[in-house]
Amino acid sequence: MIERFDPRVTGAELGDLRSRLAATRWPEPETDPRQGVALAELMDLCAHWQDGYDWRRCDERLAAAGRFRTLIDGIGICFLHARSSQPDAFPVVLTHGWPGSPVEFLDALGPLTDAGFDCVIPSLPGYGWSDKPREAGWGIDRIARAWAALMARLGYERYGAVGSDWGTSVSASLAQQDPRHAVGALLLPPLAPPLPDDARAAGDRADDSGYSAEQRTRPQTIGYSLTDSPAGLAAWIVEKIGSWTDPRSRLERDAVLDNVMHYWLPRTGASAARLYWESLGDVSRWLSGPLDEHDLVHAPVGCSIFPYELQRPTRQQAEQRFTDIRYWSQPELGGHFAAWEQPALFTREVEAFFTMLR
Numbered sequence: 001m002i003e004r005f006d007p008r009v010t011g012a013e014l015g016d017l018r019s020r021l022a023a024t025r026w027p028e029p030e031t032d033p034r035q036g037v038a039l040a041e042l043m044d045l046c047a048h049w050q051d052g053y054d055w056r057r058c059d060e061r062l063a064a065a066g067r068f069r070t071l072i073d074g075i076g077i078c079f080l081h082a083r084s085s086q087p088d089a090f091p092v093v094l095t096h097g098w099p100g101s102p103v104e105f106l107d108a109l110g111p112l113t114d115a116g117f118d119c120v121i122p123s124l125p126g127y128g129w130s131d132k133p134r135e136a137g138w139g140i141d142r143i144a145r146a147w148a149a150l151m152a153r154l155g156y157e158r159y160g161a162v163g164s165d166w167g168t169s170v171s172a173s174l175a176q177q178d179p180r181h182a183v184g185a186l187l188l189p190p191l192a193p194p195l196p197d198d199a200r201a202a203g204d205r206a207d208d209s210g211y212s213a214e215q216r217t218r219p220q221t222i223g224y225s226l227t228d229s230p231a232g233l234a235a236w237i238v239e240k241i242g243s244w245t246d247p248r249s250r251l252e253r254d255a256v257l258d259n260v261m262h263y264w265l266p267r268t269g270a271s272a273a274r275l276y277w278e279s280l281g282d283v284s285r286w287l288s289g290p291l292d293e294h295d296l297v298h299a300p301v302g303c304s305i306f307p308y309e310l311q312r313p314t315r316q317q318a319e320q321r322f323t324d325i326r327y328w329s330q331p332e333l334g335g336h337f338a339a340w341e342q343p344a345l346f347t348r349e350v351e352a353f354f355t356m357l358r
Contacts, residue, residue, distance in 0.1 A: 002153065005069035005078055007059070007129050009265055014055060017230055017264065021050040024231040034207070037235045037242075045238065046231050049257055055265075058258040062102070065109055069129075070153060072146045075138070076131040079122035079150065080105075084113040090358040091118040091156045092350065093147055093174070097165020098215075098272055099237040100337065101128050101262035103255065104164075108343035115351050120159075122150060124166065126271030128262045133271070139278035140166070144173035148181065157181060160354045164188040164338060166275060169283060172322075175299035183357040184300035184326065186350060188338050189309050190318045193289030198317070208243060211236065215273035216280040223270020226263070233269060234260055246308040246334050249341035287311065291321055302327030302353030306342075308335030327353040 024046065029039040066081045080102050083089065092112070096104050102121045112119050123130040125138050125146070147170065151159050161182055163171035168187045175185035214222050226233045237260050245251060263269060286295060301322050305312050307330070315328050329349055334342040338349075 002068050002070045005067045005129070006063065007265070009055060009059065013265065018050050020230050021046050024229070026231075037239045042231065042235050042238070045234060045253060045257075048253060049230070049234070049260075053254060053257050055258075055261055057254075058103070058261065061106060065106065070150065072149045072153075073142070075125050075133060075146065077122050077125070077146060077150060078129040079120055080109075081121075081154070082109045082113055082119045084116050084118050086116040089113075089116050089118045090354060091120060091151065091154070091159040092354065093120045093122070093151055093159060093161050093171075094339070095122065095147070095161070095163035095167030095170045096124065096127075097163070097167050098127075098275065099240050099259070099263070100165060100340075101259050103259045103262060104337055104340040108339045108346050111343055111347040112350060115347055117350065117354075118156075120151065120154065122147065123262070124170075124272075124275065126274055127268055129266050132268070133274070136278070139275070140169045140282060141173050141177070143170050144177055147174050148178040151178075151181065158183055158358075160350075160357065161185040162188070162350055165336065166279075169279070169286075172297050172299070172301065175301065176297050179299055182299070184302065184353070186302040186304060186327075186353045187322075188349075189305045189311050190301065190303045190313060190322055190325075191283060191286045191311060192313045192318045192321045193287055193291065195317055195320070211240065212276060212280065215276035217277075219273035219277050220270050222273055226269025226273075227267045230260075230264055233264055237263065241337070244308070244310060244336035246306070246341055248333055249335065249337075251337075251340060255340070286321065289320075295321060297322050298324055300324045300326045300357060302329070302349070302356075304329045304331060304338070304349040304353075306331050306334035306336075306338050306345075309338075310336055326356055 068081055069076055069078045094105050105121050109119055126132045161171035161174045171185040175182045331345045339346040
């Protein structure tokens with residue numbers, strides 16, 4: 001059964017958030033800008049969050065897009081479902097990652113539906129208002145199977161998958177596991193190791209990966225702070241949004257806070273981090289090698305590699321893992337949050353790839 005969904009955030013919850021922000025215990029300023037989010041920057045953002053930000057505006061926008069919930073494999077999955085007015089619309093399931101949410105895709109919904117795509121945007125288990133798994137085992141492949149069940153429940157016989165961050169791995173797995181219905185996956189970007197004789201450095205962003213080590217090894221420990229302190233949660237998330245975004249892109253701070261609220265209100269600091277516990281070992285193998293036979297993806301894929309993306313494999317590197325690359329593109333603008341940063345370019349990529357397959 002699929003039902004309309006309203007998270008019903010109370011005034012008391014929003015008042016508690018403002019009170020916590022007002023009572024923040026701030027540390028001293030950084031002694032080097034490389035140490036993390038600048039104190040002045042975070043104080044300014046949290047002051048706006050406390051006194052100028054309006055959650056109801058975001059809530060209304062999500063409701064207008066079409067917000068639903070259904071139970072799959074024992075987990076309640078919340079998703080947006082925006083239909084195109086075109087009679088031959090082609091469905092795509094778009095998957096976010098960490099530290100993202102369906103907010104990433106909101107600005108692309110209009111262009112995508114205008115271009116003839118029905119858009120299904122689920123929140124990952126443990127993210128947003130999807131249920132938090134109560135047992136281990138909810139990794140990439142199980143999530144992909146849940147997405148296949150969701151698309152079947154919506155009545156879609158053929159569909160495409162699109163994803164970034166965790167979403168690129170979920171989308172690749174979905175295309176691999178449901179080839180009768182998923183025609184292919186657009187990956188932003190594909191994850192693949194260097195060539196055997198390649199000098200590509202795996203650790204060139206090592207100083208930007210401390211969050212990953214913490215969430216992979218101790219998601220519960222970091223979860224207490226992320227659930228209790230809005231300023232701490234904002235710092236944890238905003239640092240990555242800032243460092244992973246093309247500086248030529250412009251993300252409004254209210255939109256950034258809309259995204260942070262998808263972690264604060266449903267208290268997903270720990271549950272979202274647990275996906276690293278479940279699946280980062282697989283991702284590390286895909287990026288470093290050697291690949292096992294079951295790591296190879298034989299489904300049709302498109303690869304869009306934006307200039308400020310974290311992983312930028314060459315086509316030859318990607319072909320080690322993806323055996324049927326139908327589309328390869330390197331757009332001129334954008335970073336890790338392509339749909340959010342450059343919704344028109346993102347739509348162009350989706351349209352270019354699935355025009356080949358729909």
